Amino acid sequence: MMCRKKLRAVLFLFVGVLSLAFANPAVFELGGKNGWGMLQYTENIQMCPGKYGNPGISLSSSVPKITQQTDMYVSFDSPSILEETSSYTVQSSNMRFAGSTQAKFGSGAALCSPHAKTAGLVLRPQQGSFFAGERSTGSFSIEFWIAPSVAENGSVILQWYSSYFERDRLTDQHILAQIIQNKLEWNFFNIWQDKYQNGISIQLRGRTNLIPSQWSHHLITYDEELGLLEYRMNGHTENIVYITENGRESDAVLLSKLGNSAAVSIGVQYAGLIDELKVTRQFIEPPTFAEQAALFDRYHLNGGRFESLILDSGGSLSEAKKVTVSADTPVQTEAVFFIRSGENRYAWTETEPEWKPIWSGQAITGMTGRFFQIAGNLYPTADGQKTPIVHSISFEYEKDSEPLPPARLFAAPKDGAIELSWTPSIDFDVKGYKVYYGERKGEYFSPGSPINVGKVLSYRIPDLSNGKIYFFTVAAYDDSEGTRVGSFSQEVWARPRKE
DSSP states (O other), X not given: OHHHHHHHHHHHHHHHHHHHHHOOEEEEEEEGGGOSTTEEEEESEEEEXXXXXXXXXXXXXXXXXXXXXXXXXXXXXXXXXXXTTSSEEEEEEOOEEEETTTOSSTTEEEEEOTTOOSEEEEEEEOTTSGXXXXXXXXXXXXXXXXXXXXXXXXXXXXXXXEEEEETTEEEEEEEEEEEETTXXXXXXXXXXXXXXXXXXXXXXXXXXXXXXXXXXXXXXXXXXXXXXXXXEETTEEEEEEEOBSSSSTTSOBOOBOBOSOOOEEEEESOOEEEEEEEEESSOOOOOOHHHXXXXXXXXXXXXXXXXXXXXXXXXXXXXXXXXXXXXXXOTTOEEEEEEEEESOGGGOOSSSSOOEEEOTTSBOOSOEESEXXXXXXXXXXTTSOOOOEEEEEEEEEEOOOOOOOOSOEEEEEETTEEEEEEOOOSOTTOOXXXXXXXXXXXXXXXXXXXXXXXSOSEEEEOSOOTTOOEEEEEEEEOSTTSOOBOOOOOOEEEOOOOO
């Protein structure tokens, strides 16, 4: 009875050691304190504030950012306000940062104080920019989103005051967007000249009232070929004028002139939020019905996607175990995740190997390989106003480590040869063995060493000198080419001799 107990104990210990030999857990982390630097592809994805002060990822704004025609762009997505085309520098700012919950798009907006008597933001134009002047206007567009706390009369959203010399006379000019009688009004003073080269004043007032604390989009756009100046609010035409000799569409277009370079002031005595301020050097065509409907979509309705870098686990039989995701998914939003694996990463395409869906915290079965890749699709609410936020992703896999060597190696002397034999490696995926030998302890540099002997458990090494000492070791490999070789077995020695 005692012998059986000892046998069970020894057997249990052996099984435990064997399981430890095969179990080689590893974890690949995305997000959290490690950040998102391990992403290799994103579409409609942006960084956003996440849990515990770490960055998360969410859907990006559906508003187009900078294009080749963009002259000015201020997204207000950071507490440190920047003009993102580098065509303007921030001269001064007393705007407060409002986070993503108050923003119309992106991760922030600017909040202007109702008590400020100066501009909330002053931008100084660099040479060649639109407000640097000293040229004709060309086709242009100015747009922004505002959500006024109160539609106070005289609140200025944007102003540019300048001047130019004409016929030995100083002529003042300005571009002004301000709230008058609860509506937005655009004023262009001496920007265009009549046929007698006298400056003219143009006003375009909206017909739609501004609603306090409600976001609205405002766009003024000019076509220099037609002389068309159009004001749109929320994609709808509010007012229109042809800047031509007789104010008709087919007449000759009046000449424009921008004077000296001057700063642009944003939010003068304005109380409320402002977001996505942009100036482009092009006329913006009227939106289609679909574009107009999508104007208020904060996030892309088609969603977004991200893919991680391809992870090299180091072994061809590594096994995917589990993916754990930390994410916030408001009602109607969704975050779905995928994984794929394979042996040759250089043959991968967008769709091959096949992506397989996975669920957070659930075991992954039947997926092995040397290389792994994680992907995720994010989808917003039906109205495009809310996005899921992914804080971190943890991928657990069992690493296929280098094969273990034989536990025992034996050397039998023969005439001009040594007969080696060994016990098999306990790794189940061994493809073969390599024999190393030399004439000094720990140095296996004899001609022909190492020898790829294949998947055998004994091998005779011929053409050795009788009476000379040789040292031997064996290592296992687990790939078909015999390049992924594990550690050496114990070393043995022997001298060939005549039998």
